[in-house]
Amino acid sequence: MRRLTSILLLLVAFAALGGAAWLNPRLTAQRAEQHLVPVAPTESMPPLLAFTTVTFGGFRGIVADLLWLRATDLQERGQYFELVQIADWITKLEPRFTTVWAFQSWNMAYNISVLLSEPVERWRWVRQGIGLLRDSGLQYNPGSAGLYHELAWLFFHKLGQDADQAHFYYKQAWADEMTALFGGPQPDFARLLAAPQTTSELMRLPAAATCVAGLRALDFDPFAGVWLLVSNRPPAVAKLLDDSPGARALLDFIRVQQLREIYKLDPAEMQRVDAAYGPLDWRLPDAHAIYWAAQGKPFAKGFDAVKLDRMIFQSLADAFKQGRLMRNAEEELFVLTPNLDLLPRVNTFYIQAVREHPDNESIRTAHANFLQEAISTLYLFHRNQEAAARLAELSERYPATVATNNLELFVTANLTANADALAPAEATAQIEGMAYQSAFWLIAGDGERAAGLDQLARRIWQRYMDKRNDPQYRERTGLPPYEELRRQAFARARSSAQSDAARARLDAALK
Numbered sequence: 001m002r003r004l005t006s007i008l009l010l011l012v013a014f015a016a017l018g019g020a021a022w023l024n025p026r027l028t029a030q031r032a033e034q035h036l037v038p039v040a041p042t043e044s045m046p047p048l049l050a051f052t053t054v055t056f057g058g059f060r061g062i063v064a065d066l067l068w069l070r071a072t073d074l075q076e077r078g079q080y081f082e083l084v085q086i087a088d089w090i091t092k093l094e095p096r097f098t099t100v101w102a103f104q105s106w107n108m109a110y111n112i113s114v115l116l117s118e119p120v121e122r123w124r125w126v127r128q129g130i131g132l133l134r135d136s137g138l139q140y141n142p143g144s145a146g147l148y149h150e151l152a153w154l155f156f157h158k159l160g161q162d163a164d165q166a167h168f169y170y171k172q173a174w175a176d177e178m179t180a181l182f183g184g185p186q187p188d189f190a191r192l193l194a195a196p197q198t199t200s201e202l203m204r205l206p207a208a209a210t211c212v213a214g215l216r217a218l219d220f221d222p223f224a225g226v227w228l229l230v231s232n233r234p235p236a237v238a239k240l241l242d243d244s245p246g247a248r249a250l251l252d253f254i255r256v257q258q259l260r261e262i263y264k265l266d267p268a269e270m271q272r273v274d275a276a277y278g279p280l281d282w283r284l285p286d287a288h289a290i291y292w293a294a295q296g297k298p299f300a301k302g303f304d305a306v307k308l309d310r311m312i313f314q315s316l317a318d319a320f321k322q323g324r325l326m327r328n329a330e331e332e333l334f335v336l337t338p339n340l341d342l343l344p345r346v347n348t349f350y351i352q353a354v355r356e357h358p359d360n361e362s363i364r365t366a367h368a369n370f371l372q373e374a375i376s377t378l379y380l381f382h383r384n385q386e387a388a389a390r391l392a393e394l395s396e397r398y399p400a401t402v403a404t405n406n407l408e409l410f411v412t413a414n415l416t417a418n419a420d421a422l423a424p425a426e427a428t429a430q431i432e433g434m435a436y437q438s439a440f441w442l443i444a445g446d447g448e449r450a451a452g453l454d455q456l457a458r459r460i461w462q463r464y465m466d467k468r469n470d471p472q473y474r475e476r477t478g479l480p481p482y483e484e485l486r487r488q489a490f491a492r493a494r495s496s497a498q499s500d501a502a503r504a505r506l507d508a509a510l511k
Contacts, residue, residue: 080111091136101137102150105129109158119169126170130154134264134292145304148296152289152311159285160318162424165476172334175283175325181258183251185325186282189274192259192267195252199223202253207246214240222250269295277316277345281323284336289315306360309353313363316346317370321377322425326488335480337488338377338429343386346370347393368398372414373426379411380433381492382440387411419460420467424477427464428485431457435486439493442509443502458482486510 070086087104090097109129113122133151141147157163159170179185196202203209215222220237233241241247259265273291274280280287293311300308323339350367357363371394378387388407395402404410415430422430434457441450461482468474479485490506497503 080107080115083107084112095140098137098141098144098147101133101141101147105133105137105150105154108132109154114164119166122164122166123170123173126154126158129158138264143299145296145300145308148292148299149304149307149311152292152296152308152315155285155292156289156311156315156318160289160315162477165472167476168334171285171336174285175327175334178283181255181263182282183255186279187267187270189267189271191252192256193271195256196249197256199253202249205246205249207244208249208253209246211240211244211246211250214244223254265291277312277349278342280319280342281325281339283325284319284323286315286319286323290319306357306363309356310363310366313346313349313353313366313370316342316349317366317373318425320346320370320374321429335484335488336425336428337432337485338381340378340381340383343374343378343390347374347390364398368394368401371398372401375407376411376414377429377433379407379437380430381436415460420464422464424479427460428479431461431464431479431482432485432489434460435489436493438486439490439506439509442505443493443497454486457486461485 084104084107087100087107090100091104094100106129109126113125113129116122116125130151133147133154137147138144138151159167159174161167164170182188196205196208203212212222215237218234218236218240220234241251256267259267259270270282270291273294274282274287276294277290278287280290282288290312293308293315296308297305319339320342321338322336323342324337326335326337347370350363350370353363354367371390375387375390375394378384378390384407391402391405391407391410395405402410403413419427419430434453438450438453438457441447441453461479465474465478468478487510490510494503494506497506
């Protein structure tokens, strides 16, 4: 009897093992689909990372803990450069320890970069911080909502805001890369999505194959990738590309490869994000902050979901305030002004976020603050009907924030309160808006009102700049020259003027 029981137990055990073996591939695939296991233990790992993973085995955590204690000590002593090596070792030992990826990225982008005086050197470390999260951290932790938020934050804050002395350099350097990559201010999504996906697919196009052969005959590697970002191509290469009917397919192919391999951007996802939240200017950091936050949303729960939603509406609000890039390389002009067309999308997302997080008071406060700023901005650009509609919405949703329903009184109170304490983007929008109002009244024939608004705009500009006596503070948070803001405002007004006489009046005012 005892022998029969043992045999039955062995048969049950073998059946259980067989069932586990049969279920394991399915369970593994499902876990991978749900990003519960980021990657197979050594799959796609560099040789050194795979070696340490296998060699140390279960002791990796103990070694990583000891290194983490050393890193904490270096952090307290401000030895940031040494921290880079320690943190790199920890990531090799524990690639799924998301905290160390975020820590190392922050250390590079914030602690180390500000120790250097030259903007180009600072930018190198900021770029390394971005690349670490984007290229490595998310590679081994693709389901980490926290790492997506950290990456989005670098674009939103380090590049998009003005806390760093070299923030304008970062913005311009990123805009240069994106302009070269997209072949212009924004991506042509239809072309990118229709581009050949592989080299063999490209070479099946006769014109593209001829173009590739011509470049190789010039001893130029057509698939090096980096050449796409070089504006001063050799004359012979530039001529061949200008004359070849296959150059467009080749350029589009390389752009898509660069997007995917260097910047880890998916053109189809970019198009989806742009359709949902845009149109966005992809030369600017806000668009990329929104993109990476949106990529993290499918994996976010609880507070992570709140953080990613907040990142999206903060970036959208910034894009509304400074999402229109006016650039002229010859005049070294790089001015960010409001993108008023984004208002409906920004407001819709705020409302959606309030609905999805009803217990989060900070989101409602942020929405109320945004509406107040939007009302003043719309009024200054003479979009009075839209401004009145938003004031009515503000009064209905957040009545405690509205002292008067009179549009002009509301805007006047907002504009005169702490004007010199505004962020540069807000001050730029306000001053350019006043200049635009001045242009509008000039067209309407009310020269006195036009002059009064121009005078008010100049005074606010001067007051704002006078508060920035320290040269470094002035460089970091200062505004473009008032005459440039006025010129941009008059250009907007001129484009919407209905008569030659009105356009001539504006031209004369600028002389």
